[in-house]
Amino acid sequence: MTTERSGLLDGAIAPAENSKLFGHAEAEAFLAQSYKSGKGHHAILIEGPEGIGKATLAFRFANHVLRHPEPTEAPESLADPDPASMTTRQLASGASHNLLHLTRPIDEKTGRARGAITVDEVRRAGKFFGQTSGTGNWRIVIVDPADDLNRNAANAILKILEEPPRRSLFLVLTHAPGKLLPTIRSRCLPLRLKPLEAEPLRQALAHLGYDLGGASGDQILAAAGGSVAEALKLINYGGLDIAAAFEEVLAGQGPAVRKQMHKLADVLSAKDSETIFDFFSSLLTVRVMQLARDAALAGDIASADRFARLSSGFAERLALSDAYNLDRKQTILSLLDDLRDAL
Template identity: 65%
Template sequence: MSENDPSVLDGAIAPSKNTHLFGHQAAEDFLAAGHASGKGHHAILIEGPEGIGKATLAFRFANHVMSNPEPSLAPRYLAKPDPDSAVSRQIASGASHNLLHLTKPVDEKTGRTKTAITVDEVRKAGHFFSQTSGTGNWRIVIIDAADDLNRNAANAILKILEEPPRRSLFLVLSHAPGRLLPTIRSRCQPLKLSPLSDNDLSQALAALGSPLTGGKTEETVRALAKGSVSRALKLLNYGGTEIIGAFDEVIASEGPTARKAMHRLADVLSGKDSEVIFGFFLEHLGDHLVALARQSALAGDLAAADRQAKLVFDLGEKITTAQAYNLDRKQTLMSVLEAARQA
C-alpha cells in the first residue's frame, strides 16, 4: 500500500487526487443538475460495490460545488478537475477548510488503519461546522464509507443529518447500504452506481498505469474483478488470483492434502503486511458461501441454503472477534477454512 496513505492500494491514486472517472456519466449529470437547480438534497447516499469510483465521484462533485458555489451560475455537468486550480490543490492536500473527509483513522501506535470510524472522528464534523459557520461557503463532508461507522458514530452522524447546517452537503458512501441505520438511509437521497463495464474497467486501469494487455490474464482479471478497480488491483498487484486458486484447492482437496493446503493458505494470509490480501480473501469467502447458499436454494435444499447463509454471518463474527481480541490469525483462519470446507 502507499507509504503516504495506507488506505490507498499499490497502483491506485487517492480519490482526492484522481482526475479520472469512468462509467458514471449519468450519476455525474444527476449531481450537476441537482446543484444547478438550487434544490439539491443536503445528503446524497452514493451506493455501489467497493472500488467502482464512489469516492472519486464524491470528490469530483465536491470540487464542482466548491468551484461553483452559486447554483444559478453552475454548469449542468461535472468538468474534469483541474489539478492546478486552487480548489483542486487544497482538496488533494487535505488542506481545504470547506471539505472534511471522514474515514477510518490510522492507529498511531501500529500504523494500521483502524477497523471502524469512531464517534471521535464524527465529532470532527461538529467542530468543522462551528469553525466554518460564518464564511458563507459550502461545507462538504464525505463519509467514506458509512458502512464503517460504529454504532455511536452512526448515531452522531444521524443527529447532524436531522438538522443540517445551512449550505452543508453530505456525500455518504456505502458499499452495502442495507447495513446502515434505516434512519440514516431515510435522510439521504440514494444514488446507485453500477459495477464498471469491461471497457470502463480497462480504461480505468490504463489510466492508473496498469493496462490489461490481453490473453488469459486479462480474461481472468475481467471475470474475477466484477467491475471493481480495487478488486482488479488486488488481483494484479497483491496475488489475489493465487489466493483464489489456493482457496479452490482447499475446498477441492481431501484428507492430509487438504490440511496442507489450509496451512499454506493460512500462512500467507497471516503473514507480515497481509492486511489487503486478508481482506480480499474474506470478501471472496463471503461470495463463495453466498453462491453456495443460492445454489442450494435453487436446488430446493432450503435447510442447506439456510445453514450456508448463516455461516456467512457466523464466520464474519468469528473474524471480528479474533481481530478485536488480537487472537492468533492463523489458528482463526484454520478454523474458518475448515468450516468453509464443511459448508
C-alpha cells in the same frame, strides 16, 4: 503494499487526487443537474461495492460545488478537475477549509487506521460547521465510508443530518447500506453505483498504468467483479494465486489437502498481509453466499439455509478474530474445515 497511513492500495490514486472517473456517467449527470436545479438534497448516500469509484465521485462533485457555489450558474455536467485550480489543489492536498473528509483515524502508535470512525471524529464536523466560511462557500463533509461509524459516531452524524446547517452538503459513502441506521438512510437521498462493466474497468486500470491485454488480463477483469480495488489486489497482491489455492483446497481430497490448507493459511497470516487477508475474507464470504443462492435457486431450501447461516457465522468469527487479535492461521484453518464439511 498498502500505504499504511492512507489505506491506499499499491498502484491506486487517492480519490481526492484522481482526475478521471469511468463508468458512472449517469450518476455524474444526476448530481450535476440536481445541483443546478437548486433543489438538490443536503445529504446524498452514495452506495455500491468497494473500489468502484464512490469516493472519486464524491470528490469530483465536491470540486464542482466549491468551484460553482451558485447552483443556477453551475455547468450542467461535471468536468474533470482542473489541476491549475486552487480548489482542486486544496482538495488534493487536504487543505480545503470547505471540505472535511471523515474516515477512520490513524493510530499514532501503530501507524495503522483504527477499526472505526469514532464520535471524536464526528465532533470535528460539528466544529467544522461552527466555523464561518471566509468565502461564504458551501461546507461539504464526505463520510468515507459510513459503514465504519461506530454506534456513538452514527448517532452523532444523525443529529447533524436532522438539522443541517445552511449551505451544507453531506456525501455519505457506503459499501453495505443495509447495515446503516435506518434513520441515517431515511435522511439521505440514495444514489446507487453499479460495479464497472469490463470496458470502463479496463479504462480505469489503464489510467493507473495497467495494460490488461491477453488472457491474463481477461482473467483479472472477470475475477475483479467490476471493482478497481479488487483488480489491484489481483494484480499487485497475489490475489489470483490466493483464489486458485482456495479452489484447490475446496476441491481437493486426501492428506495432501491438509498441506495445501496450511500453506494457504501461512500466506494469509504472514506479517503485513492485511490486504490479502481482507481479500480472502471477502472471497470466502462471497463464495458461501453464492452457494446459498445456488441452493435456493435449485429448490434445496435446507442447504440454502445452512450456507446462509455459515456465511453469517464466518463474518462473526472473522470480526471476533480481528477484534481480539486471535491466531489468524488457526482461524483460517477452522473456517476452511467448516466450509469443506458443509460441502
